């Protein structure tokens with residue numbers, strides 16, 4: 001889902017930051033280096049931006065980057081003179097970070113690279129041109145007098161749809177007229193005279209001030225337009241929900257007794273040593289499916305049109321899912337280096353809970369990640385570290401600059417698991433929220449579990465609509481989320497329907513409702529994993545699931561779409577992780593029966609993985 005439709009030349013700050021994050025990636029910069037033609041690189045940039053929900057063409061990305069570089073180089077040049085101009089480039093710090101290495105190279109290349117106005121010129125040539133434009137020569141003549149600086153605004157008024165906002169300040173319109181680079185012969189002489197007595201710095205300062213003012217106006221208007229759009233979308237969304245609920249009620253009303261859900265829980269498939277003391281947790285609601293290994297649910301019974309449509313999209317054969325998971329698993333070859341098969345981050349671990357982040361992190365390693373990082377509080381770190389020398393433990397979650405400390409690692413992480421053992425302290429939840437926001441900008445798959453779901457119940461917008469987000473609630477957490485989103489008690493007779501409704505309300509986020517059967521849905525398709533486990537419900541099984549899901553999610557999102565037959569990568573990953581968790585539970589139970597603990601299950605990851613995905 002696109003969070004942001006194309007808006008021509010107007011770029012919001014969020015969109016620009018996302019673009020800069022992608023453009024600043026090492027692989028993008030390397031691809032741009034020394035490539036005369038860069039259209040394929042910008043195609044890739046536009047694709048990645050699209051994955052974050054921003055719809056931009058490769059050309060728009062390239063022009064935006066070019067414009068940002070121009071602003072940066074001008075500000076940098078100005079800054080060299082009086083230390084003030086850098087404040088006038090909104091994204092100065094970001095550009096500085098990205099270009100600090102490149103600019104040296106580019107400066108050396110100035111003489112060797114051809115300068116031209118061609119928009120398809122290669123990256124180095126663009127930078128050279130930008131540097132030259134920003135450069136003021138020794139005679140005191142500013143080069144931008146010769147080549148008036150192009151702003152990112154178009155040469156015509158901007159169409160704004162929100163009422164009362166169609167006219168722009170005259171200053172802004174006059175600025176747009178400086179857009180086309182005029183040749184020195186066609187430049188009006190008058191303007192040169194008018195500026196002749198002004199000092200160079202004053203002139204530049206004036207120009208930049210006007211640019212900033214114009215830019216601010218655009219952003220203000222754009223923000224108003226977006227707010228209006230958001231409001232409209234929210235209204236539409238709540239109308240849809242109302243419809244869905246009404247249809248659900250109608251559907252419940254017309255269901256015949258033979259198709260009504262049966263509330264009687266099915267017994268566990270594993271024989272229990274003492275039937276008088278059942279080991280199974282009481283189940284909630286309908287549990288009436290064949291004892292198949294897996295089930296790809298496609299509803300054919302009468303349902304309201306909305307539900308019917310949603311389910312009709314998801315029809316795949318049961319046996320197709322495990323092979324798809326297999327297709328995502330990277331081969332073990334001697335050609336790879338450490339880290340390539342997965343660097344997973346776990347956000348969680350506080351004074352009370354040190355086991356949960358450990359279980360999640362070590363499970364990620366055992367499934368096949370190369371590196372597993374835990375970001376926890378200061379007092380939890382030595383404890384977690386003492387469990388295993390294999391984990392990289394960062395005691396930063398409660399530090400004053402926690403977000404910056406964690407953000408430093410984001411470019412290196414392939415996926416993030418937020419919540420195991422996080423606790424519910426306000427400050428920790430705030431830091432977790434901020435790091436989720438920043439990870440979203442980078443397109444990192446984010447799995448939210450345990451206390452992370454507490455945060456989502458309080459502030460759903462933190463993850464709502466993010467297509468690489470996966471929620472893994474147990475029944476309690478699910479109820480909390482459902483009621484927060486729907487403002488009414490959960491009807492626990494039909495888990496699948498409720499899970500679908502919640503996924504839709506969360507913007508088609510993938511949801512794994514854990515329980516006697518694990519229900520996986522993105523609101524359109526539904527998978528159910530009822531692989532035989534056991535009746536043993538020791539704490540920490542959910543952590544094993546979320547940690548391994550971090551790895552499967554990274555693999556699934558890095559696989560080409562045809563490897564997973566076009567299926568949503570989150571669904572494939574979730575199916576892999578739930579099958580594995582249940583298989584571990586089953587194997588551990590065979591060895592340890594009632595004493596089975598999560599550590600015993602973790603011991604089984606290797607053979608369970610082999611059995612499910614490599615045999």
Ligand SMILES: NC(=O)C1=CN([C@@H]2O[C@H](COP(=O)(O)OP(=O)(O)OC[C@H]3O[C@@H](n4cnc5c(N)ncnc54)[C@H](OP(=O)(O)O)[C@@H]3O)[C@@H](O)[C@H]2O)[C@@H](O)CC1
Pocket residue numbers: 281352353354355356357419420421422423450451474475476477539540542543
């Ligand atoms: N070794 C460690 O360090 C571990 C640490 N952990 C960490 O602990 C933190 C808190 O997590 P949490 O799940 O205990 O908290 P919360 O959501 O308040 O639920 C508790 C309440 O919900 C209920 N309940 C639970 N499941 C249910 C179900 N399926 N169906 C129905 N009811 C269910 C249950 O009700 P009861 O049966 O007790 O009446 C109970 O009252 C979190 O950070 C987590 O990661 C764990 O990972 C374990 C290993």
Ligand SMILES: Nc1ncnc2c1ncn2[C@@H]1O[C@H](COP(=O)(O)OP(=O)(O)OP(=O)(O)O)[C@@H](O)[C@H]1O
Pocket residue numbers: 280281283450473474475514515516517518533534537538539540541542543544545578581582
């Ligand atoms: N009633 C059940 N029958 C069989 N398996 C179950 C049942 N409930 C949970 N499971 C298995 O345990 C896994 C974890 O679910 P659980 O409800 O224990 O999560 P959790 O409460 O979040 O765990 P944690 O203790 O780590 O917080 C599920 O994915 C499923 O495989």
